Amino acid sequence: MKLWGGRFKGEADAEFARFNSSFSFDRRLIEADIQGSLAYAEALAAAGLLTEEESQKIASGLGEILNRAREEAGYLDSREAEDVHSFVEAELVAAIGDAGLKLHTGRSRNDQVATDLRLFLRGEIDDIAGIIKDCQRALIELAEANPDCVLPGYTHLQRAQPILFAHYLLAYYEMMKRDRARFAEVRARVNRLPLGSGALAGTGFPLDRETIARRLGFDGLCENSVDAVSDRDFVIEFIGAAALAMMHLSRLAEDLIIYSTAEFGFIELSDAVSTGSSLMPQKKNPDSLELIRGKAGRVFGHHAALLATMKGLPLAYNKDMQEDKEALFDAIDTLRGSLGVMTTVLRNVKVSPERTSEAASSSYSNATDLADYLVRKGLEFRKAHELVGQVVMRAIERGKRLEEVSLEEYQEFSELFADDLYASLSLESSLAVKSAIGGTASERVRGALLKARSEIDHG
Numbered sequence: 001m002k003l004w005g006g007r008f009k010g011e012a013d014a015e016f017a018r019f020n021s022s023f024s025f026d027r028r029l030i031e032a033d034i035q036g037s038l039a040y041a042e043a044l045a046a047a048g049l050l051t052e053e054e055s056q057k058i059a060s061g062l063g064e065i066l067n068r069a070r071e072e073a074g075y076l077d078s079r080e081a082e083d084v085h086s087f088v089e090a091e092l093v094a095a096i097g098d099a100g101l102k103l104h105t106g107r108s109r110n111d112q113v114a115t116d117l118r119l120f121l122r123g124e125i126d127d128i129a130g131i132i133k134d135c136q137r138a139l140i141e142l143a144e145a146n147p148d149c150v151l152p153g154y155t156h157l158q159r160a161q162p163i164l165f166a167h168y169l170l171a172y173y174e175m176m177k178r179d180r181a182r183f184a185e186v187r188a189r190v191n192r193l194p195l196g197s198g199a200l201a202g203t204g205f206p207l208d209r210e211t212i213a214r215r216l217g218f219d220g221l222c223e224n225s226v227d228a229v230s231d232r233d234f235v236i237e238f239i240g241a242a243a244l245a246m247m248h249l250s251r252l253a254e255d256l257i258i259y260s261t262a263e264f265g266f267i268e269l270s271d272a273v274s275t276g277s278s279l280m281p282q283k284k285n286p287d288s289l290e291l292i293r294g295k296a297g298r299v300f301g302h303h304a305a306l307l308a309t310m311k312g313l314p315l316a317y318n319k320d321m322q323e324d325k326e327a328l329f330d331a332i333d334t335l336r337g338s339l340g341v342m343t344t345v346l347r348n349v350k351v352s353p354e355r356t357s358e359a360a361s362s363s364y365s366n367a368t369d370l371a372d373y374l375v376r377k378g379l380e381f382r383k384a385h386e387l388v389g390q391v392v393m394r395a396i397e398r399g400k401r402l403e404e405v406s407l408e409e410y411q412e413f414s415e416l417f418a419d420d421l422y423a424s425l426s427l428e429s430s431l432a433v434k435s436a437i438g439g440t441a442s443e444r445v446r447g448a449l450l451k452a453r454s455e456i457d458h459g
Contacts, residue, residue, distance in 0.1 A: 022083045022325065023081045023084060026083050026325050027084050028120070028325075029113075029117070030066070030069050030087075032119035032120040032123075033084050033088055036112065036119060037058075038062055039195075039216050040212065041058045042055065042212075042215060043196075043208060043209075043212050044103070044106075047208070049102070050102055053099075057096045057099045057100075058092065058096065058103055061092045061095040061100060062088070065095070083113075085109050089104065106198065107203075108198050108199035108229070110197070110199050110200065110229035110317045111195050111196065111228060112195070114195075114228060115194050115195040117235065118190050118194065118234065121190050121234065121235070121238060121328070122191055122217075124332050125187045125190065125238070128332070128336065128339070131336060132176050132183075134339075135339050135343045135346070136176045136452070137343075138342075138343045139169045139170070139172055139176075140169075140173065141346075142169055142347075142349060143165070143170060143449055144453075145351075147166055147446070147449075148353070148442075149165035149166070149351055149353040149356055150353075150356060150357050150360045150431065151165050151168065151266060151356035151357075151359065152356075152359045152365055153440075157258075159360075159365050160365060161430070162360035162361070162365055162366075162427055163431075164431065165351065165353075165356065166445050167448075170445070170449065172251075172252050177455075178244075179241065179248065182241040182245075188219065190234045190238070191217075191220075192221060193212060193220070193222060194222045194231075195212055195216075196221075197228035199229065199316075200225060200226050200315075201225055202225040209221055226315055226316045229316050232306070232310055232321060232324050235324045235327075236303065236307060236310065238328065238331070239299065239302050239303045239327065239331045242303075242334075245335060245339075246295065246300070246335060247296055249338050249339065249342050250293045250296035252342065253289040253290070253342070254289075256289050257290065260286055264359070265352055265355045266351065267350060267352065268349070269284070269289075269345065269348060269349060270348035270349075272344070273286075273288040273289075273341070274286060274287065289342075289345060292338045295334050295337075298330070299334050299335065302327040302328075302330060303331075305323075305327055306323070309323050364392050366424075366430050367391075367392050369424050369425060369429065370388045370421065371385050371388040372384075372424070372433070373421055373424040374388070374414065374416055374417075377416040379416060387414055390413060391405065391410065394413075403422060407419060
């Protein structure tokens with residue numbers, strides 16, 4: 001059943017018809033489409049455009065279509081259709097007769113699909129927020145299981161300063177906390193009702209749009225009919241938020257890939273999230289993490305593609321906008337899958353505290369603490385920085401760690417050095433002095449971990 005055709009004499013070319021059809025992917029919107037149509041039928045009845053009997057028949061017919069779509073395998077393949085909207089309407093007319101032909105009164109596919117997308121995306125955002133939360137929970141669990149583990153923090157992928165492993169994990173917790181906040185902000189802009197805007201100029205029938213909005217759980221209305229049918233900001237914004245979330249997952253994946261190498265040996269991935277080599281029997285490959293890292297680029301591409309699609313479109317609706325759905329659906333699926341796999345990975349990680357502690361204690365990562373020691377003795381920081389750099393160079397030349405350099409050697413550089421310098425060089429001291437809010441001192445990290453646990457369990 002076509003939703004148009006009276007103005008046409010000939011049939012569409014078969015290849016173009018296939019090219020034009022979106023039913024193969026927008027069938028995913030069927031529940032949202034029926035949900036919106038049920039509310040619209042109620043509004044038509046309230047406006048006197050449907051009788052009570054017609055309204056009840058439409059509601060019953062739509063309910064039957066929804067049940068069949070949910071439960072009957074192959075049902076959505078039972079009829080050729082241009083899109084999900086024409087499929088539902090054809091099924092409705094077949095089921096209840098001419099009353100079904102009245103459902104589209106005053107409605108365009110333009111405001112219909114915009115409503116469907118918003119209803120659909122609202123639910124997906126709610127689900128994704130829960131999946132992110134579970135990934136955050138896995139980070140907390142791994143941190144709680146390794147509260148005293150120390151590893152080197154890195155800048156430029158060079159060992160920089162020691163930090164607690166839990167502190168490192170909570171950095172990703174904070175990133176995902178921002179992701180959840182971003183999706184909540186997107187949801188607020190998604191949750192506006194376009195229905196009742198018609199094709200672009202609004203509806204000529206006395207429909208109560210505010211009642212429709214309340215019926216569908218929207219927070220308010222799209223207040224300009226032209227904007228309502230031509231806006232895809234909410235899709236682009238969602239994919240942008242998804243791209244940021246995927247970027248965070250990709251960074252975490254990269255860290256864990258590096259940490260699982262023989263050169264680092266900080267962690268080991270269980271067999272549940274690893275694969276082997278078809279040639280090399282000894283290999284254990286982090287394919288789970290590599291796929292997450294690779295799929296991030298896929299979501300970035302959808303974001304750029306949809307921005308490029310929309311950038312030159314005149315108002316109002318254009319068929320180019322059909323391209324929004326495949327980008328959106330794939331971004332949703334990719335993010336969902338990547339979050340789920342990362343959560344599983346985090347619950348299948350074994351940490352080697354001996355290796356991480358050894359790495360954190362080497363490569364002169366306590367040099368900043370030595371400079372801070374001199375500052376506490378009254379030396380200006382820039383002078384302390386220069387002086388400790390000279391000490392490090394001497395230690396490298398002699399193959400010594402800073403804690404192995406004798407006091408006499410230290411005093412060749414400055415009389416400010418005294419016996420108490422060695423206390424400042426220990427791993428424990430290096431951590432303990434970073435006690436400002438947000439630092440890696442044990443008590444700060446314990447507090448941050450308790451706060452995170454409370455947010456996840458009760459937030």
